[in-house]
Amino acid sequence: MARIDLDLAHCYRPEQAEIDYALLPLKMTFSDGGAYALLGPSGCGKTTMLNIISGLLIPSEGTVRIDGRDVTHASPQQRNIAQVFQFPVIYDTMTVAENLAFPLQNRRMPTAQIRKRVGEIAEMLELSAQLDRRAAGLSAEQQQKISLGRGLVRPDVAAVLLDEPLTVIDPNLKFQLRRKLKQIHRELKLTFIYVTHDQVEALTFADEIVVMNRRRAVQVGAAEVLFERPAHTFVGYFIGSPGMNFLPARASATGVNVAGQLLATLPHRAVPDGELKLGIRPEYLTLAAHQAPGALAARVTHVQDLGTHLLLSAALDGHTLKARLASDVAPPQVGESVWLQVISEHTCFYQDEELVA
Amino acid sequence: MNKPVNQKAWLLVLPVLICVAFSSILPLMTVVNYSVQDIISPERRVFVGTEWFASVMRDRELHAALARQIVFSLSVLAVEIPLGIALALSMPASGWRASAALVAVALPLLIPWNVVGTIWQIFCRTDIGLLGSAIKALGLEYSYTGDATQAWLTVLLMDVWHWTPLVALLAYAGLRAIPDAYYQAARIDGASRLAVFRYIQLPKIRGVLMIAVLLRFMDSFMIYTEPFVLTGGGPGNATTFLSQYLTQKAVGQFDLGPAAAFSLIYFLIIMLLCFILYNWMQRLGTPGRADK
Incomplete structure (x- = not known):
C-alpha cells in the first residue's frame, strides 16, 4: 500500500x-x-x-x-x-x-x-x-x-x-x-x-x-x-461518444461572435476577450425556439435513430454539430433548419485548447 | 453424415506422388531389389532371400562402425546443442552488432563439406597448420593421422566448428521470438538470470531446439565427406563411420547385395532413433499432459 x-x-x-x-x-x-x-x-x-x-x-x-x-x-x-x-x-x-x-x-x-x-x-x-x-x-x-x-x-x-x-x-x-x-x-x-x-x-x-x-x-x-x-x-473530444462539438468564436465586451451571430454569454461566466473555441457536448445541445437567445440556426444533414435516443447532425457555417435528442421528440427532417441552444450552463470556452470559462 | 465423394481430388495429389516416386520410392525399391539378390553379372542374378541381411548382421566390422557412429553422434549432440545455445544467448539482440554477429556465426555453414575437410587438414598439420603447430608448440604430441583418439577428436572438433552455428542460429531465432513482456514480468517477479533461462528461454525455444537436435542427429549419423577428406577413415578404422563403410562395400568392393541390405538397416536405424528422440523431446518439460 x-x-x-x-x-x-x-x-x-x-x-x-x-x-x-x-x-x-x-x-x-x-x-x-x-x-x-x-x-x-x-x-x-x-x-x-x-x-x-x-x-x-x-x-x-x-x-x-x-x-x-x-x-x-x-x-x-x-x-x-x-x-x-x-x-x-x-x-x-x-x-x-x-x-x-x-x-x-x-x-x-x-x-x-x-x-x-x-x-x-x-x-x-x-x-x-x-x-x-x-x-x-x-x-x-x-x-x-x-x-x-x-x-x-x-x-x-x-x-x-x-x-x-x-x-x-x-x-x-x-x-x-x-x-x-x-x-x-x-x-x-x-x-x-x-x-x-x-x-x-x-x-x-x-x-x-x-x-x-x-x-x-x-x-x-x-x-x-x-x-x-x-x-x-x-478531453472533450476523447471522452464521450460522440465527442464534444467545437465552434470557433470571438469574444468581446458585448458577447461572443459565433458563425457571424453575436450571442450573449451567461452573466456569471466571465469569458476573456479574443479568439476562442466554444465547446458543447451533444448531450447538452438542445433544440431551441426560433430566434431564442443563445441559439443558432443550422441545417439538418443526418438523423440517426439509435433506439434509446436520436443522433442529429447539423451543418453550421461549414462545421458539423451533433446533438443527442430524446427519442420521443418529433425528429426534424433532413434539410430542415433547426435552432440549437449553443449557450447554456454546460457550454465551455477554450483558448489555445485550454479551458478558460 | 453424408460426405461428398469426389475421386477427382486424387488428381491433385498425383504430381507430388510422381515426383516422390522418382526421387524416393523407386530408388528405395531398387535397393530392396538388390538386397535380396546376388548379382553376378547383369544377366545372371540369383534370389538369395534374407541371406545378405543375415551376413550383414554378423559383420563385426559393421558393428564396430555402428558403435563408433552412435558415440560420435551423441558426442556431437552433447557438445553442439549446449554450445549453440550459449552462443545464441551471448549474441547481441539488435543493431549492427547483431547483423555482424549473425554473419560471422553463419560463415562456416556456407563452406562446402569437402572444403571444410581440406581446411581442417591444413589447419591441423603440425608443420604449417595453425592449430597443429600451436599444439606442438605446447609440447604435446599431436597427429590426426597417426593416433586414433586424436583423429577421432579432430573429426569431432571439425564437426563442432562446422555445425554449431546451425544450432546457434536456430536458438537465436527462437530467443528473438520471445516477447519482451516475459522478461519484464521476470524482473517484476524478481527472477534470477538462471531462472529466466530455465523457466522462460529454455521452454520457449524447445520447439526450435527439437528441430536442431533432429537435424544434427540425422546429419551427423550420415557424416561422410569431412572425415573422408580429413582422415580417409583412418588411422585403421578409427574414423570410419557408417556411410563410409557402406560406400567401401558398395563402390570399393562392389558387394551390391550386402551394401543394399545394410542401407536398409541403416535407414531403419535412423528412423527408429529419430522417432525415439522426437517422442522423448515432446514429453520433456511437459509433465502432467494427461490432465488435459
Missing part, C-alpha cells in the same frame, strides 16, 4: 529536443488505495509512465517516490510493484500453483508460508480448482488471472499496475474480469493504476482518470468532471 509521487520526464534519446520526449515533464500523485486509469490514444505515453512507476524504465529526468522514499533507481523487485501486461505472461512449464509461488520463491519465503499465500490468492481469484494444472493449457482469461495473482501474492505489494489487461480476453468475459478487478481493489485497498485506450473501461474501473495525449497528462479527475468541464479540447 503506497502513495506514489511522480515528478519527472522521460526521453529515450540523449538529444532531448521536445519531439524526442516520450513523456513531457509532469507532476502527479497517486494516493494510497486509489483506483486510477491512464486513458489516451496509442503512443500518448501511458505505457511509458507505467513502466517508469514499476521500475522497468528509469526516467531520464526527475524522481519517482513511493511513500516519500526516492525509488527512482530501485529495481522493480525492490519497489515491490505488481504489473499485469497486455498479453498474459505465464511460465509455461509450471503449474498454476508454481506460477503463483514463483515470486515468493525468488524471495526465499519459507515453503509453508508460500503454500498458505498461494492458497489465499487462488481462492480470491477463483483459481483453486486449477492449482495443479499446467498453466499453459488454460484460457486467456485464466492466464491473465494468474499474471495478476503473481503480482498480488507478495504480502506487502505497493501498487498494482495493469497495462491494457483485457485486450485478449473474450468480450463476454471482459465484464466479469473487470468486476473481479474492482472487487479485488475494494478488498485489498491497494493502489491500482489501469492503462487503457477504452473510455468505458476507464470510466467504469477508476475513481480518478488521467487523460493523456501527446506525451502529457492533460487532465486528472473523476468521470463527471471530465465529462462536464473538460480542461482541454482533447
Whole structure:
C-alpha cells in the first residue's frame, strides 16, 4: 500500500529536443488505495509512465517516490510493484500453483508460508480448482488471472499496475474480469493504476482518470468532471461518444461572435476577450425556439435513430454539430433548419485548447 | 453424415506422388531389389532371400562402425546443442552488432563439406597448420593421422566448428521470438538470470531446439565427406563411420547385395532413433499432459 509521487520526464534519446520526449515533464500523485486509469490514444505515453512507476524504465529526468522514499533507481523487485501486461505472461512449464509461488520463491519465503499465500490468492481469484494444472493449457482469461495473482501474492505489494489487461480476453468475459478487478481493489485497498485506450473501461474501473495525449497528462479527475468541464479540447473530444462539438468564436465586451451571430454569454461566466473555441457536448445541445437567445440556426444533414435516443447532425457555417435528442421528440427532417441552444450552463470556452470559462 | 465423394481430388495429389516416386520410392525399391539378390553379372542374378541381411548382421566390422557412429553422434549432440545455445544467448539482440554477429556465426555453414575437410587438414598439420603447430608448440604430441583418439577428436572438433552455428542460429531465432513482456514480468517477479533461462528461454525455444537436435542427429549419423577428406577413415578404422563403410562395400568392393541390405538397416536405424528422440523431446518439460 503506497502513495506514489511522480515528478519527472522521460526521453529515450540523449538529444532531448521536445519531439524526442516520450513523456513531457509532469507532476502527479497517486494516493494510497486509489483506483486510477491512464486513458489516451496509442503512443500518448501511458505505457511509458507505467513502466517508469514499476521500475522497468528509469526516467531520464526527475524522481519517482513511493511513500516519500526516492525509488527512482530501485529495481522493480525492490519497489515491490505488481504489473499485469497486455498479453498474459505465464511460465509455461509450471503449474498454476508454481506460477503463483514463483515470486515468493525468488524471495526465499519459507515453503509453508508460500503454500498458505498461494492458497489465499487462488481462492480470491477463483483459481483453486486449477492449482495443479499446467498453466499453459488454460484460457486467456485464466492466464491473465494468474499474471495478476503473481503480482498480488507478495504480502506487502505497493501498487498494482495493469497495462491494457483485457485486450485478449473474450468480450463476454471482459465484464466479469473487470468486476473481479474492482472487487479485488475494494478488498485489498491497494493502489491500482489501469492503462487503457477504452473510455468505458476507464470510466467504469477508476475513481480518478488521467487523460493523456501527446506525451502529457492533460487532465486528472473523476468521470463527471471530465465529462462536464473538460480542461482541454482533447478531453472533450476523447471522452464521450460522440465527442464534444467545437465552434470557433470571438469574444468581446458585448458577447461572443459565433458563425457571424453575436450571442450573449451567461452573466456569471466571465469569458476573456479574443479568439476562442466554444465547446458543447451533444448531450447538452438542445433544440431551441426560433430566434431564442443563445441559439443558432443550422441545417439538418443526418438523423440517426439509435433506439434509446436520436443522433442529429447539423451543418453550421461549414462545421458539423451533433446533438443527442430524446427519442420521443418529433425528429426534424433532413434539410430542415433547426435552432440549437449553443449557450447554456454546460457550454465551455477554450483558448489555445485550454479551458478558460 | 453424408460426405461428398469426389475421386477427382486424387488428381491433385498425383504430381507430388510422381515426383516422390522418382526421387524416393523407386530408388528405395531398387535397393530392396538388390538386397535380396546376388548379382553376378547383369544377366545372371540369383534370389538369395534374407541371406545378405543375415551376413550383414554378423559383420563385426559393421558393428564396430555402428558403435563408433552412435558415440560420435551423441558426442556431437552433447557438445553442439549446449554450445549453440550459449552462443545464441551471448549474441547481441539488435543493431549492427547483431547483423555482424549473425554473419560471422553463419560463415562456416556456407563452406562446402569437402572444403571444410581440406581446411581442417591444413589447419591441423603440425608443420604449417595453425592449430597443429600451436599444439606442438605446447609440447604435446599431436597427429590426426597417426593416433586414433586424436583423429577421432579432430573429426569431432571439425564437426563442432562446422555445425554449431546451425544450432546457434536456430536458438537465436527462437530467443528473438520471445516477447519482451516475459522478461519484464521476470524482473517484476524478481527472477534470477538462471531462472529466466530455465523457466522462460529454455521452454520457449524447445520447439526450435527439437528441430536442431533432429537435424544434427540425422546429419551427423550420415557424416561422410569431412572425415573422408580429413582422415580417409583412418588411422585403421578409427574414423570410419557408417556411410563410409557402406560406400567401401558398395563402390570399393562392389558387394551390391550386402551394401543394399545394410542401407536398409541403416535407414531403419535412423528412423527408429529419430522417432525415439522426437517422442522423448515432446514429453520433456511437459509433465502432467494427461490432465488435459
